Amino acid sequence: MEVVPLDSESAVADMAAGLLTALVSRRPDAVLGVATGRTPQRTYAELARRASGAGRSLAGVRLFLLDEYVGLAEGDPAGYLATVLREVAEPLGISPDHVHGPDPSRLPESAEEYERAISDAGGIDLQILGIGSDGHLGFNEPGSSLTSRTRIKTLTRRTRADNSAFFPGREVPRHVMTQGLGTILEARHLLLLATGESKADAVAAAVEGPLSASCPASVLQLHPHATVLLDPGAARGLRRLDDYRETWAGKPEWQRD
Numbered sequence: 001m002e003v004v005p006l007d008s009e010s011a012v013a014d015m016a017a018g019l020l021t022a023l024v025s026r027r028p029d030a031v032l033g034v035a036t037g038r039t040p041q042r043t044y045a046e047l048a049r050r051a052s053g054a055g056r057s058l059a060g061v062r063l064f065l066l067d068e069y070v071g072l073a074e075g076d077p078a079g080y081l082a083t084v085l086r087e088v089a090e091p092l093g094i095s096p097d098h099v100h101g102p103d104p105s106r107l108p109e110s111a112e113e114y115e116r117a118i119s120d121a122g123g124i125d126l127q128i129l130g131i132g133s134d135g136h137l138g139f140n141e142p143g144s145s146l147t148s149r150t151r152i153k154t155l156t157r158r159t160r161a162d163n164s165a166f167f168p169g170r171e172v173p174r175h176v177m178t179q180g181l182g183t184i185l186e187a188r189h190l191l192l193l194a195t196g197e198s199k200a201d202a203v204a205a206a207v208e209g210p211l212s213a214s215c216p217a218s219v220l221q222l223h224p225h226a227t228v229l230l231d232p233g234a235a236r237g238l239r240r241l242d243d244y245r246e247t248w249a250g251k252p253e254w255q256r257d
């Protein structure tokens with residue numbers, strides 16, 4: 001695992017946008033796995049800014065969502081498909097036909113279909129991930145099987161409280177459909193972004209704790225190519241912070257994506 005402690009939240013977005021820009025330059029039809037939530041918002045905005053500044057079209061890129069709430073009306077603006085269409089695809093000039101998400105209205109068939117859609121696309125080149133303050137990855141809450149596939153899950157009280165700002169005046173849904181940890185592990189490159197002190201304990205458990213279903217994000221330790229970009233708040237709980245800094249600083253440029 002490549003752990004990269006950075007100076008600020010905007011440095012996290014800059015580096016993530018740099019990695020994504022390098023990927024889509026190499027592979028204009030790249031398959032990107034997109035997380036929603038607050039953390040990657042600056043990265044998507046920075047990626048759009050770079051693409052438009054360079055006159056680069058991202059029209060060939062395909063997007064696959066990690067998860068979706070169960071029980072929202074079609075087109076509900078808080079739904080993750082609606083969010084990705086509005087906040088990622090549109091600013092990047094990616095057609096809605098290139099955006100795929102789990103469809104909770106047709107469970108359980110849609111779970112297997114979603115897995116198939118990912119593999120028919122050739123698999124995910126790079127999966128952007130956030131981390132829950134309880135250590136969830138996607139919406140695989142603590143206790144999730146480390147080899148799980150796309151399915152329905154129940155959100156913890158903590159996650160529902162963390163996400164309440166996205167549902168002003170109404171309840172956060174209790175259930176979600178999420179890629180499993182086994183599904184996520186099949187992406188060729190995992191890019192975890194974490195910012196803010198509220199993520200420090202989860203990041204420390206994921207990076208330096210034991211591999212355990214109690215911290216689903218610890219599955220990153222199993223992946224041959226996982227990059228973790230952290231701002232100072234999120235990196236606060238790491239014991240080997242200086243080692244990570246030194247290792248990253250010593251890496252030649254060509255090894256950095």
Ligand code: F6R
Pocket residue numbers: 034035036037038039040066067129130131132133136137138139
């Ligand atoms: C979102 C997702 C979640 C979030 C996590 C962090 O698609 O799968 O795992 O990445 O809950 O959310 P934020 O970034 O809002 O703190």
